[in-house]
Amino acid sequence: MMKRQIPLLIVIVVGLITLFGHFFSNQGIQNFVDNDSTQWYDIIASFAIFLGALNLLKLQLMKIYKKQNNWQYSILAVLGFFFALFAGFLYRGAYTVSLSGVAVENHQEVAGIIATGTHNNVALITAGLEGNDDYTIPMVFMTEGGAEALGEDLSSYGATVISPVQWGAHLTVKLGNSGSLFWWIFNYIFTPLSATMFALLAFFVASASYRAFRIRNFEATLLLSAGIILMLGRVPVGQMISPWFVGFIFILAMGAVIAPMVKNKFITVSIVVAGIAILTVWGVLTGWDSTRPAIFYFPVLQEWIFNVPTTAGARAIMIGIGLGIVGTSFRIIIGLERSFLGEK
Amino acid sequence: MNKRALILAGFGAVIILIYFQLLKSGIIFRPGNEPMFIAVILVSLTILFYTDRAKRGEKIYLRSIAGLQALEEAVGRATEMGKPVLFVPGIMDMDQVETVSGLIILGYVAEMTAQYEAGLNVPVSRSIVMEAARETCKESYLKQGRPDQYFDDMVHYLTDDQFAYAAGVNGIMLREKPAACFYQGKFYAESLILAETGNSIGAIQIAGTGSPSQIPFFVTACDYTLIGEEFFTASAYLSNRPELLGSIKGQDIVKLLVMICMILVFIFTGLHHYGWTNLDILTLFTSR
Numbered sequence: 001m002m003k004r005q006i007p008l009l010i011v012i013v014v015g016l017i018t019l020f021g022h023f024f025s026n027q028g029i030q031n032f033v034d035n036d037s038t039q040w041y042d043i044i045a046s047f048a049i050f051l052g053a054l055n056l057l058k059l060q061l062m063k064i065y066k067k068q069n070n071w072q073y074s075i076l077a078v079l080g081f082f083f084a085l086f087a088g089f090l091y092r093g094a095y096t097v098s099l100s101g102v103a104v105e106n107h108q109e110v111a112g113i114i115a116t117g118t119h120n121n122v123a124l125i126t127a128g129l130e131g132n133d134d135y136t137i138p139m140v141f142m143t144e145g146g147a148e149a150l151g152e153d154l155s156s157y158g159a160t161v162i163s164p165v166q167w168g169a170h171l172t173v174k175l176g177n178s179g180s181l182f183w184w185i186f187n188y189i190f191t192p193l194s195a196t197m198f199a200l201l202a203f204f205v206a207s208a209s210y211r212a213f214r215i216r217n218f219e220a221t222l223l224l225s226a227g228i229i230l231m232l233g234r235v236p237v238g239q240m241i242s243p244w245f246v247g248f249i250f251i252l253a254m255g256a257v258i259a260p261m262v263k264n265k266f267i268t269v270s271i272v273v274a275g276i277a278i279l280t281v282w283g284v285l286t287g288w289d290s291t292r293p294a295i296f297y298f299p300v301l302q303e304w305i306f307n308v309p310t311t312a313g314a315r316a317i318m319i320g321i322g323l324g325i326v327g328t329s330f331r332i333i334i335g336l337e338r339s340f341l342g343e344k
Numbered sequence: 345m346n347k348r349a350l351i352l353a354g355f356g357a358v359i360i361l362i363y364f365q366l367l368k369s370g371i372i373f374r375p376g377n378e379p380m381f382i383a384v385i386l387v388s389l390t391i392l393f394y395t396d397r398a399k400r401g402e403k404i405y406l407r408s409i410a411g412l413q414a415l416e417e418a419v420g421r422a423t424e425m426g427k428p429v430l431f432v433p434g435i436m437d438m439d440q441v442e443t444v445s446g447l448i449i450l451g452y453v454a455e456m457t458a459q460y461e462a463g464l465n466v467p468v469s470r471s472i473v474m475e476a477a478r479e480t481c482k483e484s485y486l487k488q489g490r491p492d493q494y495f496d497d498m499v500h501y502l503t504d505d506q507f508a509y510a511a512g513v514n515g516i517m518l519r520e521k522p523a524a525c526f527y528q529g530k531f532y533a534e535s536l537i538l539a540e541t542g543n544s545i546g547a548i549q550i551a552g553t554g555s556p557s558q559i560p561f562f563v564t565a566c567d568y569t570l571i572g573e574e575f576f577t578a579s580a581y582l583s584n585r586p587e588l589l590g591s592i593k594g595q596d597i598v599k600l601l602v603m604i605c606m607i608l609v610f611i612f613t614g615l616h617h618y619g620w621t622n623l624d625i626l627t628l629f630t631s632r
Contacts, residue, residue, distance in 0.1 A: 052471035052501030324576030
């Protein structure tokens with residue numbers, strides 16, 4: 001009862017409230033649907049992170065202890081875990097220095113000292129000193145000693161106050177190009193690693209495209225042609241390719257396509273020659289306009305391909321997905337679908 | 345006409361009537377959502393009707409879906425090669441319907457791995473998904489009578505971050521070289537990274553997602569892809585339970601109604617545009 005019926009009841013009740021709460025004019029229900037339910041979810045998910053983190057730690061430590069395959073990587077994983085924990089929960093690593101009462105004639109000198117100590121722009125610091133009597137130096141110091149050292153250099157020019165950033169705020173505080181230890185880990189270790197993984201996508205797209213664009217059947221040929229048109233149409237070189245040139249290529253390609261179907265080669269050649277002649281006459285009459293005929297101009301063609309057939313196909317899939325989501329959600333809300341509870 | 349259909353239609357009409365009456369008084373319902381309310385009632389009753397018909401014994405036809413038929417083939421291949429099966433349930437949490445659908449498919453895959461005694465590795469990106477996936481796998485192994493083969497760590501947490509998770513799963517793929525990789529859930533940019541790495545190790549890959557922008561990547565890199573609503577019908581398809589099959593048919597009928605509405609809107613919008621009718625049909629379908 002506890003394991004199945006109660007969770008099912010919760011799902012049904014909350015699901016129905018969320019579904020029909022959208023229509024009620026009751027403020028309490030509206031608040032629950034729009035704000036409270038999502039906040040409850042955020043709180044539960046935040047506490048649930050402990051489960052995952054402990055599981056991760058346990059697995060990595062067991063791997064090290066049992067010296068399983070590639071256990072050395074697990075040492076890095078555990079060290080990284082504890083280092084981030086240390087920087088987030090134990091070591092604040094964020095101190096600010098504020099300066100007040102600096103005489104106007106000393107602004108330049110003080111700006112020079114601050115600029116040297118913080119690797120910042122002198123002009124910007126001077127402007128900041130002139131604008132504020134109580135000026136916060138644009139740097140977050142990771143150690144109190146570092147903040148005190150600069151404070152001591154500036155103590156003869158005005159009153160310096162060294163303040164630790166509040167716990168919590170220290171995770172995201174940033175002044176100038178500096179932040180806390182946690183901020184440093186995020187910006188100089190985590191972000192470059194994420195960017196590296198993201199950058200791999202470029203190479204994976206290339207390799208996936210190479211495999212997808214091989215001419216195996218009609219659909220693959222169509223995909224390849226559309227891909228070429230879209231790629232060329234989106235780069236500057238596509239605008240430089242004359243639509244007349246593309247038109248001639250198209251006529252020759254059509255000739256190649258119909259040649260196997262027509263037994264009499266004279267008819268095939270006549271069709272191709274006629275096509276070339278018509279296009280030539282058209283070109284002469286229009287003065288070989290560089291953007292016409294639009295049907296053969298890559299930028300116009302790619303825009304049409306993107307806006308019409310691609311959008312139509314994407315919307316069709318989205319409608320299907322939307323209906324699938326509606327159907328699945330409805331089955332879950334009415335209790336018909338219980339597989340996610342482990343029930344079959 | 346079917347008696348039950350009439351009863352349901354009458355019930356729906358009564359609810360809509362009560363809704364509009366109460367709407368006038370402005371006490372219970374807020375204005376501006378009339379089209380949405382009617383749509384919700386219509387969709388709900390349609391699905392309920394066909395679910396009921398299926399429960400009463402009507403045979404429902406579902407076309408064959410290659411990706412779902414290939415699930416067993418993939419697990420069998422992994423068993424023959426003596427390599428594990430990798431299941432990736434997406435990178436989002438249980439608040440996404442795709443994740444729930446992914447876990448439903450996980451249940452069936454776990455049944456097969458239990459039956460064939462193949463290894464199963466499920467790295468997850470969210471703690472709640474980890475717990476739900478463990479519950480699903482445990483039940484599947486129990487159902488197959490192989491509780492001894494199940495262990496909690498077959499479902500393990502990696503990280504919440506998108507690319508760190510992709511890096512972790514890639515590492516698992518390159519080290520353990522699973523013979524079958526399943527990507528069933530909600531994915532974003534990491535989809536191609538996972539699929540290409542799986543391709544490079546020679547694994548058979550079956551993907552399913554409700555993210556329209558990721559479907560082309562999966563189609564290109566995977567052997568089978570569940571496109572759009574195929575992914576959401578997996579539960580009904582694999583279980584063959586009449587009520588679930590009935591709900592799929594109801595969903596299809598709703599799709600038919602949507603197509604009819606689209607055609608009507610197209611025609612009437614054209615007529616309105618050229619001044620042949622005063623009815624601006626779009627106002628009937630717009631919620632404020």
